Amino acid sequence: MKINAKKTLLLIIDVQNDFCPGGALAVNKGDEVAAPLNDLSRALVSKGGRAAATQDWHPEDHISFASSHNGKNPNDIIDTPLVKGQALWPNHCVQGTSGADFHNDLDLKPVSVVIRKGFRRELDSYSAFFENDRKTATGLDGFLRALDMKTVVIGGIATDYCVFYSAMDCKREGFNTIIASDAVRAVGYPEGSEEKAVSAMKREGIQFSSSQMLLDALL
Ligand code: VGL
Ligand code: ZN
Numbered sequence: 001m002k003i004n005a006k007k008t009l010l011l012i013i014d015v016q017n018d019f020c021p022g023g024a025l026a027v028n029k030g031d032e033v034a035a036p037l038n039d040l041s042r043a044l045v046s047k048g049g050r051a052a053a054t055q056d057w058h059p060e061d062h063i064s065f066a067s068s069h070n071g072k073n074p075n076d077i078i079d080t081p082l083v084k085g086q087a088l089w090p091n092h093c094v095q096g097t098s099g100a101d102f103h104n105d106l107d108l109k110p111v112s113v114v115i116r117k118g119f120r121r122e123l124d125s126y127s128a129f130f131e132n133d134r135k136t137a138t139g140l141d142g143f144l145r146a147l148d149m150k151t152v153v154i155g156g157i158a159t160d161y162c163v164f165y166s167a168m169d170c171k172r173e174g175f176n177t178i179i180a181s182d183a184v185r186a187v188g189y190p191e192g193s194e195e196k197a198v199s200a201m202k203r204e205g206i207q208f209s210s211s212q213m214l215l216d217a218l219l
Contacts, residue, residue, distance in 0.1 A: 001209070001213065001217040002217055002219055003151055003153075003214065003217045003218050003219065004150070004151070004219055005043075005044050005047035005048050005049040005218045005219060006047070006048040006049060007049075007148065007149055007150040007151060008044060008049040008050075008149065008150070008151040008152070008153060008218075009049065009050045009051065009052055009144060009147070009149045009151070009152050009153070010037070010040050010041050010044050010049070010050070010051040010052070010152075010153045010154075010155070011051075011052055011053075011054070011128060011140075011152050011153065011154045011155075011156075011166065011170070012037050012041070012051065012052065012053040012054070012106070012111065012155060012156050013053075013054050013128060013154065013155070013156030013157060013162045013163050013166055014054055014055065014056050014093075014156055014157050014158070014162050015030075015033060015034060015037065015053070015102055015103050015106045015156050015157060016055060016056060016093055016099070016100055016101065016102055016103060016157075017098055017099050017100070017101050017102075017103055018056075018092040018093050018099035018100065019056075019092075019093075019157040019158065020103050020157075023092070023099055024090050024091060024092040024093075024099050025089055025090055025092040025093075025187075027157050027158050027185050027186065027187055028185060028188070029185050030103075030157045030158075030185045031103055031105055032185065033155055033156055033157060033183045033184060033185055034103055034105035034106045034107075035105065036155065036180060036182050036183040036211035037106065037155050037156065037180070037183050037211075038105075038106065038107040039211060039215060040153065040155070040180060040183070040211055040214060040215065041107065041110040041111065042107065042110055043215050043218055044110070044153075044218060045110040045112075047218055047219070049218075050112055050113075050147065050149070051110045051111045051112065052111065052112070052113040052114070052115060052128075052140065052143070053102065053106075053108070053111045053113075053114050053115070054114070054115045054116070054117055054128045054156075054162070054166070055093070055100065055102070055114055055115070055116045055117070056092070056093035056100070056116075056117060056118055056125075056162070057093060057095050057100060057116035057117065057118060057119045058092070058093050058094055058095060058100075058118050058119070058124075059094070059095060059119070059120075059121045060091070060094050060095075061121055062091075062094075062118065062121055062124070063080055063086065063121060063122050063123070063124060064086060064087070064088060064089050064118065064124040065088065065089060065090070065091045065092075066088040066089065066090065067090075067091055069088065072088055073088070074088055074089055074090045075087065075088065075189065076088045080122070081122065082122060082123050082132070082133045083123070083124065083132045083133055086124060086132060093118075095119065113143060115128055115138050115139065115140050117131060117138055118131070123136065125138070126161050126162045126164075126165035126166070127162070127165035127166045127168075127169045128140050128162070128166040128169070128170075129141055129166065129169035129170065129173060130169055141173055144173075144175065149175065150175065150176055151175065151176040151177075151178065152170050152175045152176070152177050152178070153178045153179075153180055153214060154166060154167050154170065154177065154178070154179050154180065154184075155179070155180040155183030155184055155211075156183070156184060157184070157185055158184075158185060158186050158187045159184040159185060159186035159187075159194050159197055159198070160186045160187050160188065160193040160194045160196070160197040161187055163179070163184050163197075164197040164200070164201065167179060167201055167204075167206050168200070168201065168204060168206075171201075171204050171205060171206050172204075176207075177205075177206045177207070178206070178207045178208070178209050178214065179201065179206060179207070179208045179209070180209065180210070180211045180214060181208045181209060181210055181211075182210050182211050183211050
């Protein structure tokens with residue numbers, strides 16, 4: 001495998017304190033994605049590529065928080081005016097709080113663009129491309145096309161939610177899409193959600209590669 005760095009963007013999904021051990025929506029070993037992502041972003045950017053990071057960025061009364069609905073609990077599923085089948089979560093990644101900050105281990109120096117998502121009270125977003133109404137664009141698609149990017153390497157949190165939706169949209173938008181397999185971690189709820197997400201991504205033609213293989217492939 002060879003990858004032209006100048007046509008490649010590393011997309012770092014939601015490496016934020018609330019998704020790491022000790023956070024409000026902690027993902028097991030979520031912080032471990034930082035080291036391989038740092039290696040990838042530094043190498044890619046030094047060879048003329050780009051790195052972008054997403055940041056889950058919710059108002060304190062966000063519609064995806066169970067606390068915003070009477071009698072609802074995290075993991076319940078509801079229909080909202082804009083989204084059928086929205087899962088409810090504990091309060092997390094509230095705008096301006098330390099839980100919403102990027103994890104300290106993540107090197108932001110090579111990251112030239114940050115995409116914030118889920119920032120409107122009435123709409124959640126898992127994907128880095130389209131919010132959960134599947135219509136509202138974040139602008140990442142235009143950014144990639146303006147830079148004539150062909151390949152997007154994706155890592156971060158969580159494999160079965162934001163990484164999954166981002167990768168599926170990325171592939172559908174026509175980009176060569178590769179998951180850095182050692183740089184993702186999963187929520188794992190409901191049971192089997194990680195395996196389900198991985199097989200759906202593979203079925204879609206999304207590739208999986210270790211960060212070391214990707215580093216070796218960069219031209
Ligand atoms: C995420 C649940 C709620 C994620 C964000 O980053 O995967 N999951 N908000
Ligand atoms: Zn969220």
